[in-house]
Amino acid sequence: MSIRLQLLIVALTTLVLPWAGCQYARELETALRSSQEQSLLAGAATIANALMAQPQRVFHDSDDARAFSAAAGDLYVYPLVTQPLLDGYREDWDISAEPTPLPTTTRYRARLQAASTEHYLYLYLEVDDPHFDAEPNHVQPDKDRFDRVNLTLQGPGGRAGYFFGTNAPGLIGAQSVVKGDDGVDRVVTEPRIQAFWLQTAAGYHLEMRIPLSFVGRRLWIEAIDGRGSGQAGIAADSPEGGRLFFATAGLDTLLETYIRDGTRATVVDANALKVGTAGNIASRQRGSEESEPIWYRYFMGIDTSDMPTLSSLPDRLSGDSVNEALQGHSHAQWVLGGSSHELLLTAAAPIVIDGQLHGAVVLEQAADQLLALRDRALTRLFNLTLIATASAVIIMFAFATWISWRIGRLRTAADSAVGSDGRIQLHMPESSSADEIGALSRGFERLLARLNEHAQYLRTLGGKLSHELRTPLTIVRSSLDNLESEGLRDDQLRYITRAREGTQRLQSILSALGAAARVEESIKQSERVNFDLRDLLVSAVAAYRDGFPAARFAIELPDNPCFALGAPDLLLQSLDKLIENAVDFCPPDGAVTVRLERVQSNYALQVTNDGPLIPQALMGRLFESLFEQRQGRDDKPHFGLGLYIVRLIAEFHGGTAVAANREDGSGVVFTITLPLI
Amino acid sequence: MKKQIAIVEDEPALRENYAAALARHGYSIKAYGNRQTAMQAFNVRLPDLAIIDISLEDEAEGGFDLCRELRALSAELPIIFLTARDSELDAVSGLRLGADDFLTKDVSLPHLAARVAALFRRIDALRRPDNAADIVRRGALSIDGEKMQTTWNGAAVTLSLTEFWIVHALARNPGHVKNRQQLMDAANVVLDDNTITSHIKRVRRKFQQVDTAFDAIQTVYGMGYRWVE
Numbered sequence: 001m002s003i004r005l006q007l008l009i010v011a012l013t014t015l016v017l018p019w020a021g022c023q024y025a026r027e028l029e030t031a032l033r034s035s036q037e038q039s040l041l042a043g044a045a046t047i048a049n050a051l052m053a054q055p056q057r058v059f060h061d062s063d064d065a066r067a068f069s070a071a072a073g074d075l076y077v078y079p080l081v082t083q084p085l086l087d088g089y090r091e092d093w094d095i096s097a098e099p100t101p102l103p104t105t106t107r108y109r110a111r112l113q114a115a116s117t118e119h120y121l122y123l124y125l126e127v128d129d130p131h132f133d134a135e136p137n138h139v140q141p142d143k144d145r146f147d148r149v150n151l152t153l154q155g156p157g158g159r160a161g162y163f164f165g166t167n168a169p170g171l172i173g174a175q176s177v178v179k180g181d182d183g184v185d186r187v188v189t190e191p192r193i194q195a196f197w198l199q200t201a202a203g204y205h206l207e208m209r210i211p212l213s214f215v216g217r218r219l220w221i222e223a224i225d226g227r228g229s230g231q232a233g234i235a236a237d238s239p240e241g242g243r244l245f246f247a248t249a250g251l252d253t254l255l256e257t258y259i260r261d262g263t264r265a266t267v268v269d270a271n272a273l274k275v276g277t278a279g280n281i282a283s284r285q286r287g288s289e290e291s292e293p294i295w296y297r298y299f300m301g302i303d304t305s306d307m308p309t310l311s312s313l314p315d316r317l318s319g320d321s322v323n324e325a326l327q328g329h330s331h332a333q334w335v336l337g338g339s340s341h342e343l344l345l346t347a348a349a350p351i352v353i354d355g356q357l358h359g360a361v362v363l364e365q366a367a368d369q370l371l372a373l374r375d376r377a378l379t380r381l382f383n384l385t386l387i388a389t390a391s392a393v394i395i396m397f398a399f400a401t402w403i404s405w406r407i408g409r410l411r412t413a414a415d416s417a418v419g420s421d422g423r424i425q426l427h428m429p430e431s432s433s434a435d436e437i438g439a440l441s442r443g444f445e446r447l448l449a450r451l452n453e454h455a456q457y458l459r460t461l462g463g464k465l466s467h468e469l470r471t472p473l474t475i476v477r478s479s480l481d482n483l484e485s486e487g488l489r490d491d492q493l494r495y496i497t498r499a500r501e502g503t504q505r506l507q508s509i510l511s512a513l514g515a516a517a518r519v520e521e522s523i524k525q526s527e528r529v530n531f532d533l534r535d536l537l538v539s540a541v542a543a544y545r546d547g548f549p550a551a552r553f554a555i556e557l558p559d560n561p562c563f564a565l566g567a568p569d570l571l572l573q574s575l576d577k578l579i580e581n582a583v584d585f586c587p588p589d590g591a592v593t594v595r596l597e598r599v600q601s602n603y604a605l606q607v608t609n610d611g612p613l614i615p616q617a618l619m620g621r622l623f624e625s626l627f628e629q630r631q632g633r634d635d636k637p638h639f640g641l642g643l644y645i646v647r648l649i650a651e652f653h654g655g656t657a658v659a660a661n662r663e664d665g666s667g668v669v670f671t672i673t674l675p676l677i
Numbered sequence: 678m679k680k681q682i683a684i685v686e687d688e689p690a691l692r693e694n695y696a697a698a699l700a701r702h703g704y705s706i707k708a709y710g711n712r713q714t715a716m717q718a719f720n721v722r723l724p725d726l727a728i729i730d731i732s733l734e735d736e737a738e739g740g741f742d743l744c745r746e747l748r749a750l751s752a753e754l755p756i757i758f759l760t761a762r763d764s765e766l767d768a769v770s771g772l773r774l775g776a777d778d779f780l781t782k783d784v785s786l787p788h789l790a791a792r793v794a795a796l797f798r799r800i801d802a803l804r805r806p807d808n809a810a811d812i813v814r815r816g817a818l819s820i821d822g823e824k825m826q827t828t829w830n831g832a833a834v835t836l837s838l839t840e841f842w843i844v845h846a847l848a849r850n851p852g853h854v855k856n857r858q859q860l861m862d863a864a865n866v867v868l869d870d871n872t873i874t875s876h877i878k879r880v881r882r883k884f885q886q887v888d889t890a891f892d893a894i895q896t897v898y899g900m901g902y903r904w905v906e
Contacts, residue, residue: 467762475690478695478785481785482786521764525765540899543897543899546900572898
């Protein structure tokens, strides 16, 4: 793994910063939520206490303590904000709840809804009765059969019975049977109780308006089919009519004074039915925040999956808070509520009057403000830590890139410090840096300097040796010369001859050892002349044919003279080395080929032989000084200077010397390139 | 009277060997280990020939100094440098100081003796009246084999003994290629290829000093050299 990658991974650990920030924000939010719960609970308790002090403004006196039962015909009377039009439609009531079915024992179906304004009770009845049976003109309520709705009200003056029926749907009045002075029942219209009969395909709607002064706590309402197919509702003669549960008039205004914006206060009775409500959950600054998506909520928002969903009914409140409060305990709870399932906090406190639980105050507040606070904090935190992390990562990455670039530079320099020509590059990059890389570089430099000294020593060793050994060798040889002149016996002469052969071999060894030094010296003193390479090769190859009678030579030359500027003697000397090499390695049936050709702006002088290939690993080192890999194939000494001399001479001419295997693997090619004039 | 040869050589064994070998050829030998003792003796009496090493004890160039002083005492005295130093520079410097020959210690004793004899012969020839018996003429070239004198277009070309023998060997058979071995044999010397090349170069340069158009010694690459007329 590269340093860059390693440091990048290290840099990624700064991601712990936003994580820690998130944890902190979460804790902050928990604390905020808890404090919001406490304050809302306190608010609920305060309102409850205030309401307990004035019970008459909160609850109507109930005539019995029985629980609300829709099946028994109990009706919740929705408070109406505006006075609706009496038109047989209830859409203008603006109540989301559906009418409740009337109890029935037959297949006849009717649904009823009640609402009230300050002065009127409105009833809306929906009857499934596709066949309209009109009321006869002179109705005899006891005998005539027509579609009718019986309504019995328990007013201040006892029960009063009315019925609705018509032969012409539209605005009608309630009719009642009044026993006249003559003792005959007469049907009279009660004009203060108005209704609108709307005939539809499925049946009819009856929207009734009754002055509150007529209305007591109970009512009996029954829809009866004119054809006798059934009836729904509570018959007027049943003892218990449906009870009416009114919201308390004026309670809304009272509650209004207790609450703040963004909070909704609801007072429920013991049946959890709303008796008063005020305020609005929706906070004013919602809109703007909704527009920008706060994306990190996706992965670190409040987990709301396990929160209960508060079903919002128009007539009653539900949920743990309300239930707990109606058991007599204050309770706060986070729920998902409202149309868009936003996070709500509900707090409920019981209303206990004279030791008896009458209902509860329920406060609802959106978590928006809390969220807004948290979002602001988190956004800032996120932005800051992300910027910090990003900067850290970028800086680390840049730093790592820089470091690895420096190390890479050093490595490249180290790789190429000892060139293929054996020359040592003494200066390393970064050596002036004060840090560890600089120290490493200086370490390399010291190492290379020592290597260079060593290589220098080796290179000059040959010359020095050959020079230093010359005098003692001369002493030996001159002594042998003298000894020979003393007139020795034949057997003594034999030893002299052997000693002389020994000295000759020593001489040739010393000569070979000093060859590079001598070539270097003659290079220094060489003059460049203009000469024809072609002539040189023709005559040289002719000489080699004489010199190596066992070898086969081939020569391939261009047609035109090839003039070059250089030292023909030196060039010839390097050719000698290449030819010697080629002849040594060429198998007996192979041929040594000398080829000259123009390649771009150079002459390529090639000496190829059919000998064994050069291992790839040695390719670059062949031309180094004192590099010798050959196994002794002859008795001549080899010090690995021959090809080094070839290289020296090629470089003196501004050219290069390279070795390669033939592409078809059939032999080896040594090439000297020389620049054209 | 025996000819007297002075050997100035700081290596005693070598000095003794040379002395013994030359004494065997009938010369009287005076051997010295350093420049000072040699010079004292030369101031008293000049030898007939001097063989000098370049580095003498602690004087790396003592031989050159000695040669200079000796040449100041006598213009004709044959001087041979015999040294382990074989660099071109040393050879050029030595010959420029007026030495008659510059030999490396690779030279065998018989070869050395041949040179010494040749130089003495030359001295004798110079003292005798003109004798045109051994004069080779090749165009502009004229070689006196006895006096070992060379002229080109009548102008004298000063060659060392080795150089003279090389030129002599080449010019005697113009057009014939003499390879390096043949040249070495002619010059009574064992040299490596490079040294022969430098000798040829030096010879050419000396002729070119007299005639810049000189081009009579031709290189036959890989084979040797030949004299062209």
